Structure formats: structure tokens, C-alpha cells
Amino acid sequence: xxxxxxxxxxxxxxxxxxxxxxxxxxxxxxxxxxxxxxxxxxxxxxxxxxxxxxxxxxxxxxxxxxxxxxxxxxxxxxxxxxxxxxxxxxxxxxxxxxxxxxxxxxxxxxxxxxxxxxxxxxxxxxxxxxxxxxxxxxxxxxxxxxxxxxxxxxxxxxxxxxxxxxxxxxxxxxxxxxxxxxxxxxxxxxxxxxxxxxxxxxxxxxxxxxxxxxxxxxxxxxxxxxxxxxxxxxxxxxxxxxxxxxxxxxxxxxxxxxxxxxxxxxxxxxxxxxxxxxxxxxxxxxxxxxxxx
Ligand code: NDP
Numbered sequence: 256x257x258x259x260x261x262x263x264x265x266x267x268x269x270x271x272x273x274x275x276x277x278x279x280x281x282x283x284x285x286x287x288x289x290x291x292x293x294x295x296x297x298x299x300x301x302x303x304x305x306x307x308x309x310x311x312x313x314x315x316x317x318x319x320x321x322x323x324x325x326x327x328x329x330x331x332x333x334x335x336x337x338x339x340x341x342x343x344x345x346x347x348x349x350x351x352x353x354x355x356x357x358x359x360x361x362x363x364x365x366x367x368x369x370x371x372x373x374x375x376x377x378x379x380x381x382x383x384x385x386x387x388x389x390x391x392x393x394x395x396x397x398x399x400x401x402x403x404x405x406x407x408x409x410x411x412x413x414x415x416x417x418x419x420x421x422x423x424x425x426x427x428x429x430x431x432x433x434x435x436x437x438x439x440x441x442x443x444x445x446x447x448x449x450x451x452x453x454x455x456x457x458x459x460x461x462x463x464x465x466x467x468x469x470x471x472x473x474x475x476x477x478x479x480x481x482x483x484x485x486x487x488x489x490x491x492x493x494x495x496x497x498x499x500x501x502x503x504x505x506x507x508x509x510x511x512x513x514x515x516x517x518x519x520x521x522x523x524x525x526x527x528x529x530x531x532x533x534x535x536x537x538x539x540x541x542x543x544x545x546x547x548x
Contacts, residue, residue, distance in 0.1 A: 262406055265289070265318035267311070267334060268351070269296040273324040275381035276350070276410060281305050282385075283409050290314035292334065315341045320403060324350045324377075328357040332364075339368040346371040346399050348407075350391065354428070355421030362395055362420035373399040374420040376427025384410050394422035441466070443506070443515055450509040476537050485534035492523060493532035499523050 262285060266277040269291035281287045281303045288306045289297050290313075297307035308314035315321055315338055325331055331351050335342065347370050349361060358374040365372035373396050379389035389411025393400050400407070400415045407413035416422040441462055445455040479485065499520045506513045522539040531538055541548045 262320050262403065263288070263318040264406065265308075265314050265321045266324065267291075267314060267321065268324040268326075269300075270324070270326070271381040272350070272377065272384075274300065275384040276322060276324060277305055278303060279385040279409050280406070285406070286318075288314050288317035311338060312341050315345065318345075320346050320348065320406070322348045322350060327351065328353040328361070331361060339370070343369040346373070346396075346403070348373045348375060348393075348399065348403070350375040350377055352376065352427070353424055355425045358394075358424050359419070359421045371396050371399050372420065373403075374423050376423045378427065378430065379411055386411065390414060392416060392423040392426050394418070394424075395420040437466070439515060443511065446511040447506055447509045450511060479535060479537045480540040485531070485538040487533075487535035490536065491533050492527050492536055492538060495536045496523050496527050496532070 264280050264285050265288045266273050266280070267290050269277070269289055273289070273291070274296075277287050277289050277300055281300065286306075287300075287304075288308050289300060290308045290311050291297065294307075297305060301307060306317065308317060311334065321342065323331055323335065325334060328351070331349060331353070335347075342365075347365055349358070349372070353361065353374070362372045362374065373393055376392040377384075378392060379386075383389045391407065391410055391412070392414050393407070394416040395418065397415070397418060400413070404413055416426055441459075442455075444462060445453075445458045448458050449455060499516075503513060503516055503520045506516055519539070522542045523536070525542065526532075526534070526538050
């Protein structure tokens, strides 16, 4: 290995994710040093040639590149505020999940203290790190992303979203929002049939093909909301309202918590009441964009 490919890397935080990131680097031949607030978590890594630092200062001093993968925004400050002098002149890649505003705050904190900063949002579970289905989103210093790309790509795709350090986590949490709502939708439906004795496993046998068939239509939905033109000659909101009323009624009759579907039904009702019944269901996007609509 040469240049940044041979970088010494320090990983701060040995939760499940920190362990996976450190192990992947060690497997690729990097000299890896780790630190964890609670000592004694480096066991398996040490058999892979990873060095466990005696303390945080020693861990940071060991490498030009420091990767933080701690619990949350507060834990990054808890751990690193006392270390700014040691971090000065080094590169910090923060893969801890933080809100965009918190990532921007950390980027400013880093700049003030002479630390090169790249923020990251991990779109993978620990067991996926280093496989082709792993992706990490980055924003902040373009130079850090470019210089260390070969290191970052060991963990998975290393997508870059610009100098604004908040953009990676904005993408991260926007994508996760879609995912959580999709899974919650499955659970709502499973509870509806579940009240009549159907198992979630049996429900999934029909839900998975149905949802899979519809997922590709998201591209069409995206083009519609980007255009702002909701005219349609197929299923318009008046039609959808009839279906939504029936779905909602069924949920209530089955005794499930109606709140999540009720929110969608209320948006449909509002757009119909506002005279948009002939337009496409996609129009409710306007209410997500602007809650007053
Ligand atoms: P864990 O809960 O397994 O580990 C959390 C780590 O943070 C531990 O090393 C813990 O140390 C440390 N920590 C917590 N508070 C502090 C503090 N105040 N000061 C110093 N260290 C602290 O989490 P993961 O490893 O799974 O996740 C780490 C980050 O990666 C999180 O931000 C998470 O959102 C993100 N992520 C995780 C994914 C996953 O599937 N696991 C997926 C995508 C992102 P100690 O052992 O001493 O408690």
C-alpha cells in the first residue's frame, strides 16, 4: 500500500459498528488503533493485529486519520472536547449519527480547532460493512473525502454530498424516514389481519410481492412531485378517498391503532375538500412539504 492507502487509522468507539469498521480496515492491512470509553471491548480485534490504546490521547496520537463512531452528538463532544489540542492538524471522520444541525455544529467546532472534518451517515448494519450492499454517505471536507477515498471504499460505497457537513445526515435521515414509515405500514396492515387470526408471517407472503411490485412506481411519483403537475387520467383523489375511507373503517373495526393511516386519510380529505379531487393522490406531497397546505 502507498500514500493514503497505507494510512494509520484510529477508530474511537467499539460498539457493534466501530468493531465492524475497525475489523474491515485491519483485514485490508491498515495499522489500526482503537479506543473505547469502557475498556476491554477490543478482544477479537486484537487477534487481528489491532492495537488497543491505553487512553484516548494515545489513540488519537497513533494516527493521522481518526474515525469517531460513538453513540450520538453529545458523546462526540464528551469524548473529544478535551482532545482538541491533540486532534489539531489531524483528520476527523465522524460516522456517529447526528442531526444535520449537529453535524454542522461539529464541522464549525472542528474548523475552529484546526481539525479537517468529514461527516458521514452509515447506510448499513454492522454485518454489511465491507460488502457491496454497504453504503456510507459523506459531506464536509471534499479534500478528506478525495484523499481517503480508497480507505472509505473498504467499508462500502463512499458517496459524497458536498461541503455542507449537514447534507450526509440529511440524506441519511430522509432515507431512514421512508424506510421506517414503509415498515410501519407493513405492521399496520399485519395488525389489521392479525385481529382476525392471520399471522404476520402469512400476511408477509402477500405483502412482500405487492409492495415489491409498487416500489418501481416511486420513480413516476418522484417525477410528478418534481413537476408539481398532479393532473391524472387514472386514479384521482376522489377515487382514492373512497378506498382510504374503507381502509380506515376496516382498521377501526379490527380494533387496531388508527393513527398512522388516519393521518394519510386526513390529508386526502383535505385536498379533496380544497377542490383537488380530480388530481392524483401524489398531490398530498404538498402537505408533507408544507404542513399548512
Ligand atoms: P453501540 O450502542 O453499540 O455503541 C455505542 C458506542 O458509543 C460505544 O462504544 C460506547 O462506549 C460509546 N459511547 C456512548 N456514549 C459515550 C460517551 N459519552 N463518550 C464516549 N463514548 C461513548 O452503537 P453502534 O456501534 O451500533 O453505533 C455507533 C454509531 O453508528 C451510532 O451513532 C449509530 O447511530 C451509528 N449507526 C449504527 C448502525 C447499526 O446498525 N449499529 C447503523 C447505522 C449507523 P461504551 O462501550 O463505553 O458504552
